[in-house]
Amino acid sequence: MHPTKREVKIKNEGIITSVLRPLCENILMTKGTPKKLTQASFIVPEKDAFANLEPTASSRSPENIQHMLFTGVPSPGYAKEQTAMQLPLLAAAYAGAFMNKYLFFEVENSLLVMDQHAAQERIVYEKLKQQIESGKIETQSLITPIILNMSKQETLAWEQSKEKLAQLGFETTLWDKESLAIHAHPVLITKPEIALREFLSGESVERCDMDNLARRACRGSIMAGDKISKSEAEHLKNELAQCADPFTCPHGRPTVIELRESFLNKQFLRV
Numbered sequence: 597m598h599p600t601k602r603e604v605k606i607k608n609e610g611i612i613t614s615v616l617r618p619l620c621e622n623i624l625m626t627k628g629t630p631k632k633l634t635q636a637s638f639i640v641p642e643k644d645a646f647a648n649l650e651p652t653a654s655s656r657s658p659e660n661i662q663h664m665l666f667t668g669v670p671s672p673g674y675a676k677e678q679t680a681m682q683l684p685l686l687a688a689a690y691a692g693a694f695m696n697k698y699l700f701f702e703v704e705n706s707l708l709v710m711d712q713h714a715a716q717e718r719i720v721y722e723k724l725k726q727q728i729e730s731g732k733i734e735t736q737s738l739i740t741p742i743i744l745n746m747s748k749q750e751t752l753a754w755e756q757s758k759e760k761l762a763q764l765g766f767e768t769t770l771w772d773k774e775s776l777a778i779h780a781h782p783v784l785i786t787k788p789e790i791a792l793r794e795f796l797s798g799e800s801v802e803r804c805d806m807d808n809l810a811r812r813a814c815r816g817s818i819m820a821g822d823k824i825s826k827s828e829a830e831h832l833k834n835e836l837a838q839c840a841d842p843f844t845c846p847h848g849r850p851t852v853i854e855l856r857e858s859f860l861n862k863q864f865l866r867v
Contacts, residue, residue, distance in 0.1 A: 684708075685837040685852065690830050696823045701833060705857040712824065714845035715836045720784045721814040721846040722839050727782075728810055733765040734783040741777040742789055750796040751776070757795065764809055766792060785813055811846040 606612060688701035688708050699710040727733045746754070754761075754768065754776060761768060766788065767780035781788035791813045824832070836842045836851060845851055861867045 682837045682842060685833065685842065688833065690826050690833070693824075693829065696821050699824075699829050699832070707855040707857075707860075709853050709855060710833065710836070711845075711849070711851055712822070712829075712832060714849050714851045715832055715842075717814045717845040717847070718839055718842060718851055719832070719835045721810055722841075724782060724784050724813060725807060725810045727784075728764070735765045735767070735780045736783045737767075737780045738778065741771075741779050743771055744776045744778065744789055744792065746774055746776050746796075750793075753796040760809070761792075761795065764813065768792070782813070814846055 684703045684706075685701075685708065688703035691700040691702045691707070693699050693712075697712065699712050699715075701708040701710065724733075751770075751774075754770075758768060765780070765782035765785075766778065769777050769779065771777040776792075778788050778792060781791075785791050794812050795809075843851055858867070
Protein backbone atom coordinates (compact mmCIF):
# COMPACT_ATOMS: atom_id res chain seq x y z
CA MET A 597 0.00 0.00 0.00
CA HIS A 598 2.96 2.35 0.67
CA PRO A 599 4.60 4.04 -2.37
CA THR A 600 7.96 2.66 -1.26
CA LYS A 601 6.38 -0.73 -0.53
CA ARG A 602 7.00 -0.47 3.22
CA GLU A 603 3.44 -1.59 3.99
CA VAL A 604 1.39 -4.50 2.76
CA LYS A 605 -2.25 -5.38 3.28
CA ILE A 606 -3.32 -8.94 4.00
CA LYS A 607 -6.74 -10.14 2.96
CA ASN A 608 -8.77 -11.60 5.86
CA GLU A 609 -6.10 -10.46 8.32
CA GLY A 610 -8.42 -10.90 11.30
CA ILE A 611 -9.04 -14.57 10.50
CA ILE A 612 -5.34 -15.27 10.08
CA THR A 613 -4.52 -13.49 13.34
CA SER A 614 -7.20 -15.42 15.24
CA VAL A 615 -5.55 -18.68 14.15
CA LEU A 616 -1.92 -17.71 14.74
CA ARG A 617 -2.31 -15.83 18.03
CA PRO A 618 -3.44 -18.74 20.27
CA LEU A 619 -0.82 -21.04 18.73
CA CYS A 620 1.97 -18.54 19.40
CA GLU A 621 0.73 -17.81 22.94
CA ASN A 622 0.60 -21.52 23.74
CA ILE A 623 4.18 -22.07 22.59
CA LEU A 624 5.73 -18.91 24.03
CA MET A 625 3.89 -18.69 27.33
CA THR A 626 3.36 -22.27 28.47
CA LYS A 627 6.46 -24.18 27.39
CA GLY A 628 9.78 -23.42 29.01
CA THR A 629 12.79 -24.56 31.01
CA PRO A 630 14.54 -23.02 34.02
CA LYS A 631 16.72 -20.08 33.08
CA LYS A 632 20.42 -20.47 33.80
CA LEU A 633 22.59 -17.47 34.66
CA THR A 634 25.94 -17.27 32.93
CA GLN A 635 29.05 -15.29 33.78
CA ALA A 636 28.42 -13.00 30.82
CA SER A 637 25.06 -11.73 31.99
CA PHE A 638 22.53 -12.00 34.79
CA ILE A 639 19.64 -12.06 32.34
CA VAL A 640 20.73 -14.13 29.35
CA PRO A 641 19.73 -17.80 29.83
CA GLU A 642 21.26 -20.88 28.34
CA LYS A 643 19.15 -23.72 27.01
CA ASP A 644 20.38 -26.34 29.52
CA ALA A 645 18.21 -27.04 32.53
CA PHE A 646 20.31 -28.30 35.44
CA ALA A 647 24.00 -29.03 35.80
CA ASN A 648 23.55 -32.73 36.55
CA LEU A 649 21.28 -33.39 33.57
CA GLU A 650 22.36 -34.04 30.02
CA PRO A 651 20.56 -31.54 27.76
CA THR A 652 18.60 -32.95 24.85
CA ALA A 653 17.58 -31.45 21.54
CA SER A 654 14.02 -32.79 21.75
CA SER A 655 12.48 -29.47 22.72
CA ARG A 656 14.24 -27.69 19.86
CA SER A 657 13.82 -30.34 17.20
CA PRO A 658 11.77 -29.64 14.07
CA GLU A 659 9.60 -32.64 14.94
CA ASN A 660 8.64 -31.19 18.32
CA ILE A 661 8.02 -27.70 16.91
CA GLN A 662 5.80 -29.15 14.17
CA HIS A 663 4.01 -31.38 16.70
CA MET A 664 3.24 -28.37 18.92
CA LEU A 665 2.07 -26.23 16.00
CA PHE A 666 -0.51 -28.74 14.86
CA THR A 667 -1.56 -30.32 18.17
CA GLY A 668 -0.97 -27.55 20.74
CA VAL A 669 1.07 -29.90 22.98
CA PRO A 670 4.75 -30.91 23.00
CA SER A 671 5.96 -34.18 21.55
CA PRO A 672 6.30 -37.21 23.89
CA GLY A 673 10.10 -36.81 23.95
CA TYR A 674 9.83 -33.22 25.15
CA ALA A 675 7.35 -34.23 27.85
CA LYS A 676 9.87 -36.76 29.22
CA GLU A 677 12.55 -34.05 29.29
CA GLN A 678 10.24 -31.73 31.24
CA THR A 679 9.55 -34.50 33.78
CA ALA A 680 13.27 -35.12 34.29
CA MET A 681 13.91 -31.43 34.97
CA GLN A 682 11.22 -31.35 37.66
CA LEU A 683 13.01 -33.94 39.79
CA PRO A 684 15.82 -31.62 41.02
CA LEU A 685 13.18 -29.03 41.91
CA LEU A 686 11.35 -31.57 44.07
CA ALA A 687 14.61 -32.51 45.81
CA ALA A 688 15.71 -28.92 46.49
CA ALA A 689 15.90 -27.74 50.11
CA TYR A 690 14.66 -24.32 51.23
CA ALA A 691 17.54 -21.93 51.99
CA GLY A 692 15.86 -18.57 52.58
CA ALA A 693 14.10 -15.61 50.99
CA PHE A 694 14.94 -12.11 49.80
CA MET A 695 12.69 -9.01 49.88
CA ASN A 696 9.59 -11.20 50.27
CA LYS A 697 9.89 -11.73 46.54
CA TYR A 698 12.47 -14.41 45.77
CA LEU A 699 12.82 -17.83 47.39
CA PHE A 700 16.12 -19.75 47.48
CA PHE A 701 16.43 -23.53 47.23
CA GLU A 702 19.64 -25.57 47.31
CA VAL A 703 20.12 -28.71 45.22
CA GLU A 704 23.48 -30.44 44.70
CA ASN A 705 25.85 -27.82 43.18
CA SER A 706 23.18 -25.27 42.25
CA LEU A 707 21.11 -22.57 43.89
CA LEU A 708 17.58 -22.27 42.51
CA VAL A 709 15.97 -18.82 42.76
CA MET A 710 12.17 -18.82 42.54
CA ASP A 711 9.91 -15.84 41.87
CA GLN A 712 7.15 -16.57 44.38
CA HIS A 713 4.50 -14.60 42.49
CA ALA A 714 5.29 -16.13 39.10
CA ALA A 715 5.33 -19.61 40.65
CA GLN A 716 1.97 -19.09 42.35
CA GLU A 717 0.48 -17.77 39.11
CA ARG A 718 1.48 -20.99 37.31
CA ILE A 719 0.01 -23.17 40.05
CA VAL A 720 -3.28 -21.24 40.26
CA TYR A 721 -3.61 -21.09 36.47
CA GLU A 722 -3.28 -24.86 35.99
CA LYS A 723 -5.62 -25.71 38.88
CA LEU A 724 -8.23 -23.15 37.86
CA LYS A 725 -8.08 -24.30 34.25
CA GLN A 726 -8.70 -27.89 35.38
CA GLN A 727 -11.70 -26.79 37.45
CA ILE A 728 -13.11 -24.80 34.54
CA GLU A 729 -12.72 -27.70 32.13
CA SER A 730 -14.41 -30.09 34.58
CA GLY A 731 -17.20 -27.59 35.31
CA LYS A 732 -16.51 -27.79 39.06
CA ILE A 733 -15.15 -24.42 40.19
CA GLU A 734 -14.73 -24.22 43.97
CA THR A 735 -16.04 -20.88 45.24
CA GLN A 736 -15.79 -19.00 48.52
CA SER A 737 -18.87 -17.06 49.68
CA LEU A 738 -18.14 -13.90 51.66
CA ILE A 739 -20.06 -12.88 54.78
CA THR A 740 -19.09 -9.27 54.12
CA PRO A 741 -18.75 -8.37 50.43
CA ILE A 742 -15.63 -6.73 49.04
CA ILE A 743 -16.53 -3.27 47.69
CA LEU A 744 -14.65 -1.90 44.68
CA ASN A 745 -14.84 1.67 43.48
CA MET A 746 -15.52 1.63 39.75
CA SER A 747 -14.91 3.98 36.87
CA LYS A 748 -17.57 4.40 34.18
CA GLN A 749 -15.50 2.29 31.81
CA GLU A 750 -15.15 -0.51 34.37
CA THR A 751 -18.88 -0.42 35.12
CA LEU A 752 -19.66 -0.75 31.43
CA ALA A 753 -17.17 -3.63 31.12
CA TRP A 754 -18.83 -5.36 34.09
CA GLU A 755 -22.30 -4.99 32.53
CA GLN A 756 -21.05 -6.69 29.39
CA SER A 757 -19.19 -9.50 31.15
CA LYS A 758 -21.03 -10.29 34.41
CA GLU A 759 -22.46 -13.56 33.07
CA LYS A 760 -19.02 -14.78 31.99
CA LEU A 761 -17.58 -13.77 35.37
CA ALA A 762 -20.32 -15.79 37.08
CA GLN A 763 -19.27 -18.84 35.07
CA LEU A 764 -15.76 -18.33 36.40
CA GLY A 765 -16.99 -18.27 40.02
CA PHE A 766 -17.27 -14.52 40.65
CA GLU A 767 -20.64 -13.52 42.14
CA THR A 768 -20.90 -9.74 41.81
CA THR A 769 -23.58 -7.03 41.97
CA LEU A 770 -23.65 -3.27 41.67
CA TRP A 771 -23.41 -1.72 45.15
CA ASP A 772 -24.24 1.73 43.87
CA LYS A 773 -23.56 3.73 40.72
CA GLU A 774 -19.83 3.88 41.43
CA SER A 775 -19.21 0.66 43.37
CA LEU A 776 -19.21 -3.08 42.77
CA ALA A 777 -19.72 -5.75 45.44
CA ILE A 778 -17.94 -9.14 45.30
CA HIS A 779 -20.07 -11.72 47.15
CA ALA A 780 -18.18 -14.87 46.11
CA HIS A 781 -15.01 -15.76 44.23
CA PRO A 782 -13.00 -18.86 43.25
CA VAL A 783 -11.22 -20.38 46.25
CA LEU A 784 -7.94 -20.41 44.31
CA ILE A 785 -8.01 -16.62 43.93
CA THR A 786 -6.73 -15.15 47.21
CA LYS A 787 -6.91 -11.54 46.00
CA PRO A 788 -10.22 -11.40 44.09
CA GLU A 789 -10.25 -7.60 43.89
CA ILE A 790 -6.97 -7.65 41.91
CA ALA A 791 -8.25 -10.39 39.60
CA LEU A 792 -11.54 -8.57 38.99
CA ARG A 793 -9.79 -5.32 38.10
CA GLU A 794 -7.61 -7.29 35.71
CA PHE A 795 -10.75 -8.56 34.01
CA LEU A 796 -12.42 -5.17 33.73
CA SER A 797 -9.40 -3.17 32.59
CA GLY A 798 -8.19 -5.35 29.73
CA GLU A 799 -9.62 -7.10 26.71
CA SER A 800 -13.37 -7.67 26.79
CA VAL A 801 -14.15 -10.65 28.99
CA GLU A 802 -17.07 -11.55 26.76
CA ARG A 803 -14.72 -12.22 23.84
CA CYS A 804 -12.25 -14.30 25.89
CA ASP A 805 -12.28 -18.08 26.05
CA MET A 806 -12.01 -19.78 29.43
CA ASP A 807 -8.29 -20.44 29.02
CA ASN A 808 -7.57 -16.71 28.66
CA LEU A 809 -9.88 -15.96 31.58
CA ALA A 810 -7.97 -18.41 33.78
CA ARG A 811 -4.70 -16.80 32.70
CA ARG A 812 -5.96 -13.35 33.68
CA ALA A 813 -7.55 -14.54 36.93
CA CYS A 814 -4.32 -16.05 38.24
CA ARG A 815 -2.90 -12.55 38.71
CA GLY A 816 -4.92 -12.43 41.92
CA SER A 817 -2.56 -14.82 43.71
CA ILE A 818 0.45 -14.39 46.01
CA MET A 819 2.04 -11.05 45.20
CA ALA A 820 5.64 -9.93 45.38
CA GLY A 821 6.03 -8.51 48.89
CA ASP A 822 3.80 -11.07 50.60
CA LYS A 823 5.77 -12.74 53.39
CA ILE A 824 5.51 -16.52 53.45
CA SER A 825 6.89 -19.03 55.95
CA LYS A 826 9.39 -21.83 55.34
CA SER A 827 6.64 -24.45 55.26
CA GLU A 828 4.65 -22.33 52.79
CA ALA A 829 7.75 -21.92 50.61
CA GLU A 830 8.33 -25.68 50.61
CA HIS A 831 4.69 -26.29 49.74
CA LEU A 832 4.89 -23.74 46.91
CA LYS A 833 7.99 -25.46 45.52
CA ASN A 834 6.37 -28.90 45.63
CA GLU A 835 3.17 -27.62 44.03
CA LEU A 836 5.17 -25.96 41.25
CA ALA A 837 7.13 -29.14 40.58
CA GLN A 838 3.83 -30.98 40.03
CA CYS A 839 2.71 -28.55 37.31
CA ALA A 840 2.66 -29.58 33.68
CA ASP A 841 4.82 -26.56 32.72
CA PRO A 842 6.51 -25.39 35.93
CA PHE A 843 9.26 -23.14 34.59
CA THR A 844 7.25 -20.22 33.15
CA CYS A 845 4.25 -18.35 34.50
CA PRO A 846 1.11 -18.13 32.28
CA HIS A 847 2.29 -14.72 31.06
CA GLY A 848 5.70 -15.89 29.86
CA ARG A 849 7.98 -14.90 32.76
CA PRO A 850 10.38 -17.46 34.26
CA THR A 851 9.43 -18.97 37.61
CA VAL A 852 12.86 -20.42 38.46
CA ILE A 853 16.45 -19.57 37.52
CA GLU A 854 19.57 -21.53 38.38
CA LEU A 855 22.87 -20.30 39.83
CA ARG A 856 25.64 -22.89 39.59
CA GLU A 857 28.42 -23.15 42.15
CA SER A 858 30.91 -22.58 39.31
CA PHE A 859 29.21 -19.29 38.45
CA LEU A 860 29.46 -18.05 42.06
CA ASN A 861 33.10 -19.22 42.31
CA LYS A 862 33.97 -17.05 39.31
CA GLN A 863 32.26 -14.01 40.84
CA PHE A 864 34.36 -14.41 44.01
CA LEU A 865 37.57 -15.15 42.03
CA ARG A 866 37.86 -18.63 43.53
CA VAL A 867 38.95 -20.21 40.23
